[in-house]
Amino acid sequence: MILITGASGKTGIAIMRALREKNIPVRAFINKPQYQTAVISAGASEVIIGNITNKQHITEALNKIDAIYHICPNMHPQEYQIGKNIISACESAGCRYFYYHSVYHPQIRKMPHHWQKMRVEALLFESKLQFTVFQPTAYMQNIAAYWAQIEQGKFIVPYPVETRISLIDLEDLAQAVAQVLSQNTHQYAIYELVGTEPISQIEIAAELSSQLGYKVAAESIPHGTWKLSAQKYGLSDYAINTLLSMFNYYQNYGLKGNPSVLTYLLHRKPTGLVEYINKLIFSLRKQER
Ligand SMILES: NC(=O)c1ccc[n+]([C@@H]2O[C@H](COP(=O)([O-])OP(=O)(O)OC[C@H]3O[C@@H](n4cnc5c(N)ncnc54)[C@H](OP(=O)(O)O)[C@@H]3O)[C@@H](O)[C@H]2O)c1
Structure with missing residues (x-):
């Protein structure tokens, strides 16, 4: 049985589905009862409700557990302490x-959520535990968050459209x-998980245009x-400032990253951008039906 923290988030759900394929039993750690159905249908055989910042809740969740997959909730100000x-x-x-579950290039102090993860990695090196560290780059799934604007013909990003980022399909x-x-x-392995060469936002917009059959233009916003809009959406000050630093x-x-390590782990070529966009279009059209 493996305990998964942050289990109800998009990362936790995707990992539990993949673990189910391998018949690896999971205990999901969630913070709200309403997430129970989602984690069970993703494959959790046990669920425990608690707060990840509460030491007692963590200790209870670890009862009879031999391995943990730790996913810190995204943009959490106490990431290192957790x-x-x-x-x-x-x-x-x-x-x-x-x-x-760390992040690609955790060494970057200029990005606080990367640096907090680096410091957690360093604690692991000095711990009594056996460990494996995963360092994923930005998810392709982040593109889906912009879908409403993409449908209006715009792929809007808060950095220059020439910016090159390597992506991974979750x-x-x-x-x-x-x-x-x-x-x-x-x-004791540390794996950089990268699915693509560095891709510019202009290239992403061009692929969206070509797969959707209408023009999608990359556009940068100040x-x-x-x-x-992040404040309207209710993001915390820590999350906003951290994202702005990013x-x-x-x-x-x-x-910028290289897909070789992921190719080695998957025993196949990682999913490319076009393949991902097609999967996304297919699933969105299926939901509309
Ligand atoms: N997104 C990317 O491109 C990317 C790339 C590389 C690495 N990562 C890393 O992946 C990790 C997970 O990201 P994600 O986007 O999957 O996260 P997420 O969707 O925000 O999921 C985190 C889950 O944890 C829950 N949670 C929040 N506070 C909690 C608490 N105090 N106790 C217990 N559970 C709590 C959240 O519930 P609520 O709904 O109640 O908040 C949410 O369901 C992050 O550390 C991130 O830095 C992300």
Whole structure:
């Protein structure tokens, strides 16, 4: 039985579905009872409700657990402390294996959520635990969040349209994770999970145009405009400032990676952008029917 934190988020759900394919039993850690149905239908055989910032809840969740897959909720201001508490709870509870959902290039201090993950990785190196670290780049699934605008012919991003970012299909990520968790040969490995060469936002818009059959233009919006809509949407100040730091970093340096490690873990070529866009269009049209 493996305990998965952040289980009700998009990453947790995708990973549980892939683990189900490998018959790996999962206990899902969620914060709200209304997420129960979703995690059970994604494959969780046990569910525990608690707050990830509460040490007692974590200790209870670790009862009779030998391995944990830790996913910190996105843009959490206490990400480092949460990681630290969970590592120490695992050591006390006798949970021997720690799979850590980190991020691509955690070494970047200019992106606070990357840097917090780097510091958690460093704690693992000094812990008594066996571990494997996954460092995924930005998900292709983030494109889906812009779908309403894409349908209006615009692919709007808060950095220059020339910015090049390597992406990964979350389903590939989940399959790679399930592959690793089903084998006993990945102790102390750190895997950079990248599905594509660095792609510009102009190229993404061009592929959207070509697959949708109408013009989608890449457009950059100022950070002030993005911030106003993020505030309206209810994002916390920490999340807004962290995301703005990330956009600044992307603007200056992009996020460039190489798909070789993912190819090695999947034993096949990772999903490309065109393939992902087609999958997305298919699933959205299916929902409309
Ligand atoms: N998105 C990307 O492109 C990307 C790329 C690489 C790495 N990552 C990393 O992947 C991780 C997961 O991202 P995600 O987008 O899958 O996350 P997510 O969708 O935000 O999921 C996190 C889940 O945890 C729950 N949660 C929030 N606060 C909690 C608490 N105090 N106790 C217990 N559960 C709590 C959330 O519930 P609520 O709905 O109640 O908030 C949500 O269901 C993040 O650490 C992120 O940095 C993301």
